[in-house]
Amino acid sequence: MSASHTHGDCCDHQDRHQFSLRKALIPIAVSALLFVIGLLFNKALNNTPYSVGEYAVLIPAYLISGWSVLITAGRNILRGRIFDENFLMAIATLGAIAIHELPEAVAVMLFFQIGELFQDYSVGRSRRSIKALLEVRPDTANLKLGDQVREVDPKSINIGDLILIRPGEKVPLDGEILSGQSQVDTSALTGESVPRTVVTGETVLSGMINQSGVLTVRVTKPFAESSISRILELVENASSKKANTEKFITRFARYYTPVVVVLSLAVAILPPLLIAGATQAEWTYRALVLLVISCPCGLVISIPLGYFGGVGGAAKRGILVKGSVFLDALAQVKTVVFDKTGTLTQGNFRVTDVISENGFTQSQLLALAAQVESQSNHPVAQSIRQAHGKSVHKSGVQEYEEIAGHGIIARIEERTVLAGNDRLLHRESIPHDVCIVEGTVTHLAVDGEYTGRIVIEDELKEDAIAAIQALHLQGIQTVMLTGDNQAVADRIAHTLGLDQYRAELLPEGKVAALEEILDRASHTQGKVAFVGDGINDAPVIARADVGMAMGGLGSDAAIETADVVIMTDAPSKVAEAIAIAQRTLQIVWQNIILAMTVKAIFIGLGAVGVATLWEAVFADVGVALLAIFNAGRILR
Structure with a gap:
């Protein structure tokens, strides 16, 4: 039996x-x-x-x-x-x-x-x-073909097709808004009852409910890989x-x-x-x-x-637990390790300063940075392109190489251009002055000569301080591992009141740091949870006793790798998940x-x-x- x-x-x-x-x-x-x-x-x-x-x-x-x-x-x-x-x-x-x-x-x-x-x-x-x-799984989608709109099965729609979403309708597939703006109800995905405003250029996920305006959306994922299908599969x-x-x-x-x-x-x-x-x-x-x-x-x-x-109770609160074995592990967590960007901070970077050197103007430096970063999906690259504010010709970028934890090297108009952190300058032996700046810094160099830097800042999430306090009340140690510079890490750790933190870590450095934490925790029989944004933290999420993906609905890495998916961007849900377990x-x-x-x-x-x-x-x-x-x- x-x-x-x-x-x-x-x-x-x-x-x-x-x-x-x-x-x-x-x-x-x-x-x-x-x-x-x-x-x-x-x-x-x-x-x-x-x-x-x-x-x-x-x-x-x-x-x-x-x-x-x-x-x-x-x-x-x-x-x-x-x-x-x-x-x-x-x-x-x-x-x-x-x-x-x-x-x-x-x-x-x-x-x-x-x-x-x-x-x-x-x-x-x-x-x-x-x-x-299950009730928000959409049954039909409005496929837009020129001036005509046909009602079809969502499974028959391909990536790149255009769909029309009218007020009151469910979003049938994940996609990017091409025209229109609206309020969307995300409660089925995140457990949050407050509607969210979406505009042209933003992403909508299947399972959301369009409340006010008409949206034209370009489909970015097939039905089987859409957010609601993946969540249902998990549950x-x-x-x-x-x-x-x-x-x-x-x-x-x-x-x-x-x-x-x-x-x-x-x-x-x-x-x-x-x-x-x-x-x-x-x-x-x-x-x-x-x-x-x-x-x-x-x-x-x-x-x-x-x-x-x-x-079921966790799902109602916007926390997806992939099985009861992870509830047991969560209940024994004594250390929570956080990634910084997109987890404790909003990940909405904005350029705050441009310092140009060696004959470059600020606008020239920003234009060059936008061009070299034109093929990257990193939040820092997106903030530079947004600050530039003009269209970028990707065709001029050749021999593009993105080096994890360092930055980018590319050939642009017969010149070798570097854009990245201080480690990249040392790796390529580019002479430069040492600068300590409150914020994330992207340095630029052309043909081995330093040309300036762009300072970018990120903001803490609203409930980040409350999240750390809630974990401390539960008797849980808090740690932050980040690839960002020491000055930024010092400021964030001091503001939040973290127990430990380590900065300027490469992806493999994060895994090594987590191994040390796991080794220490094994002596006290406590479990270690790692909380990341699910995009570039998959190795660390997989290695932790409990891997938690923050706001990972749109991230395949989060859905696949994490044991627990927090469907909102609220770090306070970590303490709530542990309490439920x-x-x-x-x-x-x-x-x-x-x-x-x-x-x-x-x-x-x-x-x-x-x-x-x-x-x-x-x-x-x-x-x-x-x-x-x-x-x-x-x-x-």
Whole structure:
């Protein structure tokens, strides 16, 4: 038996069909009515010839409430999966009927179905936030062909095609706005309720809802790779990555159930043989009580449900966790390592100063920098092109080489032009004055001669300080690793109150620095999370115990590499994700301890004859219900 099998078999109906409360209540209501009649008129019905009246009322009640359990038990036996709770309940209730304890047999099945009803409802609630994502999957797209607009399947649209998005429509595919401006609702992707204004040149993602203006968009990704499709794939696959707690319960149940069956058989057979005056009927009844009490429903239902609630609750808050195993890891995080640009800072660079030397004017230097940076997607390159403000002829750029962590070398009009940081100047042996500047600096050199520098500044995100404070309150160490210069790193670290930081790191330097942090953390049994923007931090995200991508909806690297994707640009979500994970783990262990304790007490009471089948039913269903309600708290 496994937790996944058990849960799937018990609740087969709600996995295949959308849960309907009214539909589920009808058989329970009919069975409950027959059960009440059987109890109220039990004496009269029992006094009919061969107790036919009692059988006529209570057997239909038993079959209506217990048919799914009996069928599932039979199907599992044929598949070789004998020992699960369906088998335990089928044997216990059929045994009760055999010793003429019909009301108890019906009660077991009826209260089990009531427990299932609550479970179905609880699962429905925890899935609601994930179903909200399914609802924003667009069914159609308006393909623009010249002056005509055709409604087509989004899957048939190619990269480069133009689509029209009218007010009130869902954005069907990721793309760049060519004309129009509007307010878009991003709540399905980010969990944020405040609409965002988008204008020409900006990117819109599938799953957003256009609220006001008409937008013409050039498609940049096919439907299968669009943001909403990737998110849905993540959520749907989350259940495959199980936490160690879930795996433990699966292994536990595999041994626990056969032991219970053998123990029950021993209780039924041995005492009448070994104890004087012990009757077969009495000890068989005790064995049946033991079987019902031993059903591990509370465990196998509530533990996966607890983790599912954690994943669903996080998704509702704009945090995508790729599986319960990462919730467990998040709960043990003691160190959070941040990238700087786009993670703690906004990544919206702007040019604040241009210092030209050796015969260049400021405008000439900016024009040259814009040309050499014309093929780069780096935020610094974008800010230089924006400051230049004129169209750039890329055709003049030849022998272009982008050196990670350094900058760019290119041939422009028969001249070798360098644009990059101080490391690039030293690498190419370009003589220059040492300058300490508050900001990111791009140096330029032409044919080995230094020609000036461009100073660029970035701003902290609004909630960056609050994010670091929240992590400190949780007792978590904060570290920043950045490729930026020491002066910028000093200022950012001091403003935020970081515990540690390292600057001027190449991509491989970040990995080496993280290795050191992981090595130190291993001595304290704490986990290390790395938070990056997902564009150039994939190696470090992959190496951390928990890789977190910040605002990574548009980044394939983030979606593929990270264990947790934060769908907003808010670093404060890191502390929130850790809090949700800790709460989930706490509730899961509460459920395990509750179920184990109650089971142990009632197994003892059943073995000595104190507990009856009635108490067994309430113990089993009661534990399951308490565990389900407890797991439901994670969503709140």
